[in-house]
Amino acid sequence: MQGDLSRPSRAAVEAVLRGLSRELGEHQLFTDPDLLEPYGRDWSGAEPVLPDLVVKAESTADVQVVLRAAQTHGVPVTPRGLGSGKAGGCIPIGGGIVLSLERLNRIKEIDRENLTVTAGAGVITADLMQEVEALGLFYPPDPNSLKICSIGGNVACNAGGPRALKYGVTKNYVLELEVVLANGEAMMFGKRTIKHVTGYDLASLIVGSEGTLGVITEVTMRLVPKPAAIQTALVSFTDAEAASLAVSQVIAGGVVPRTLELLDEEALSVIRKKTPGRFPEQAGALFILETDGATEERAFEDLARAAELCQKAGALEIQVAQDAAQRERIWEPRRILSLTLTESAEAKISEDVVVPRTQIPQLLRAVRRIGAKYGLRTATYGHAGDGNLHVNVLFRRAEAELGQKAVEEVLKETITLGGTISGEHGIGLNKRDFLPLEHSLPKLALQRALKATLDPHHLLNPGKILPRRGPTE
Numbered sequence: 251m252q253g254d255l256s257r258p259s260r261a262a263v264e265a266v267l268r269g270l271s272r273e274l275g276e277h278q279l280f281t282d283p284d285l286l287e288p289y290g291r292d293w294s295g296a297e298p299v300l301p302d303l304v305v306k307a308e309s310t311a312d313v314q315v316v317l318r319a320a321q322t323h324g325v326p327v328t329p330r331g332l333g334s335g336k337a338g339g340c341i342p343i344g345g346g347i348v349l350s351l352e353r354l355n356r357i358k359e360i361d362r363e364n365l366t367v368t369a370g371a372g373v374i375t376a377d378l379m380q381e382v383e384a385l386g387l388f389y390p391p392d393p394n395s396l397k398i399c400s401i402g403g404n405v406a407c408n409a410g411g412p413r414a415l416k417y418g419v420t421k422n423y424v425l426e427l428e429v430v431l432a433n434g435e436a437m438m439f440g441k442r443t444i445k446h447v448t449g450y451d452l453a454s455l456i457v458g459s460e461g462t463l464g465v466i467t468e469v470t471m472r473l474v475p476k477p478a479a480i481q482t483a484l485v486s487f488t489d490a491e492a493a494s495l496a497v498s499q500v501i502a503g504g505v506v507p508r509t510l511e512l513l514d515e516e517a518l519s520v521i522r523k524k525t526p527g528r529f530p531e532q533a534g535a536l537f538i539l540e541t542d543g544a545t546e547e548r549a550f551e552d553l554a555r556a557a558e559l560c561q562k563a564g565a566l567e568i569q570v571a572q573d574a575a576q577r578e579r580i581w582e583p584r585r586i587l588s589l590t591l592t593e594s595a596e597a598k599i600s601e602d603v604v605v606p607r608t609q610i611p612q613l614l615r616a617v618r619r620i621g622a623k624y625g626l627r628t629a630t631y632g633h634a635g636d637g638n639l640h641v642n643v644l645f646r647r648a649e650a651e652l653g654q655k656a657v658e659e660v661l662k663e664t665i666t667l668g669g670t671i672s673g674e675h676g677i678g679l680n681k682r683d684f685l686p687l688e689h690s691l692p693k694l695a696l697q698r699a700l701k702a703t704l705d706p707h708h709l710l711n712p713g714k715i716l717p718r719r720g721p722t723e
């Protein structure tokens with residue numbers, strides 16, 4: 251898949267390195283293959299590719315230096331936060347420079363009056379959350395990778411998480427971004443004010459652009475007051491279809507929980523073996539229901555109402571956590587589920603599709619049918635409340651081709667159901683050739699034109715998001 255981009259010449263790499271050595275410190279430039287190796291991979295499972303050099307920027311000015319030098323010498327640049335991406339977005343498939351933002355890790359300001367936080371792109375998301383929570387504030391987007399990803403990476407991928415159901419995703423919190431364009435020019439996009447409608451919304455264009463349109467160096471994000479109380483319950487159903495029908499009933503019943511996470515039969519069976527005794531015997535599928543509020547009464551009121559709606563929809567049993575330890579006991583299996591599924595098979599492809607929540611039962615049925623057609627195990631779990639499900643196809647290495655075919659059918663079925671092929675992880679490298687399933691040729695052409703305007707020499711994270719050109723383009 252990676253073979254369609256040629257690497258820069260040795261002379262170009264040496265010239266860019268000479269140029270960078272004049273303007274940056276030695277401690278910022280890395281060419282030793284052992285040190286380059288971790289910067290050639292992410293968590294996507296895509297084949298790693300060694301960059302020619304890694305540059306660790308320590309300021310916006312450093313990022314400008316790198317992009318100008320790259321342009322002068324025609325060397326590609328792949329921006330990288332902390333490398334937790336699941337789409338291959340930060341794999342430097344054209345070689346050249348990996349531009350790491352990990353050292354831009356300072357929280358500059360938390361503004362309690364205006365409810366904003368301003369931070370370097372490399373700040374670890376969990377650190378940002380912790381700092382604002384210590385002041386009674388809350389940054390809600392909560393990717394499960396929050397301890398190993400950066401806030402800049404979250405903006406670049408428009409990350410979401412379990413709490414998206416109630417609070418939205420990263421884009422709903424972006425106010426202002428400092429961005430360095432491919433030509434090295436630094437610009438501020440967006441505004442720190444809550445309202446802002448002057449000109450095109452360039453900050454929104456950068457959100458989710460996966461490092462292909464500009465390098466994010468600093469972010470200002472909106473905050474909300476920290477909810478004082480949380481209530482958590484484990485709700486069991488006979489099967490995943492019954493559970494998914496209950497999802498729509500809860501929302502239609504007027505409750506918007508903070509999370510509504512589903513585990514289907516296979517996901518539950520795999521995690522049961524790892525964490526025995528945690529789940530009711532008769533449960534065929536589960537969801538984790540969580541509400542929050544400014545007071546204990548408010549959070550409990552919402553939980554009670556949601557529980558009542560679940561019972562009406564056929565829930566077998568509802569266990570409400572009585573303290574933090576019980577809450578953790580409910581969440582822990584969900585947190586380790588992805589890894590546990592990986593361990594349960596020789597190979598796994600995990601998708602992050604989204605369908606309108608009323609279509610979840612149809613999606614679950616389609617996944618089961620596709621699994622049966624190819625004779626492969628499937629396990630589905632995730633953020634059912636917002637229709638974003640992690641569909642996992644599990645197979646033996648020898649069945650890799652069947653696995654790919656099954657995944658392609660799942661993606662097609664998702665589109666048929668009115669959904670989208672990625673709700674969280676982005677397109678990056680792994681899903682770029684599936685983009686035409688969802689975007690028409692004119693829409694792809696418009697995006698190619700945007701890319702060419704912002705990055706005319708195609709040096710910024712080349713080969714990502716946009717598919718290789720088909721015969722009809």
Ligand SMILES: Cc1cc2nc3c(=O)[nH]c(=O)nc-3n(C[C@H](O)[C@H](O)[C@H](O)COP(=O)(O)OP(=O)(O)OC[C@H]3O[C@@H](n4cnc5c(N)ncnc54)[C@H](O)[C@@H]3O)c2cc1C
Pocket residue numbers: 292293328329330331332333334335336338339340351371392393394395398399400401402403404405406407408409410411412460461462464465466467588674675678711714
């Ligand atoms: C165990 C696990 C659980 C996960 N759970 C979730 C989840 O619940 N929700 C979710 O949304 N994602 C999840 N992810 C995926 C991943 O953590 C997110 O996509 C995250 O936003 C990536 O951040 P990063 O700093 O690691 O970025 P990287 O992996 O370094 O980069 C990802 C992409 O963003 C670009 N990029 C990174 N930083 C910048 C920057 N400063 N400027 C411009 N471009 C940049 C890169 O070029 C690349 O295309 C999970 C990953 C793992 C491993």
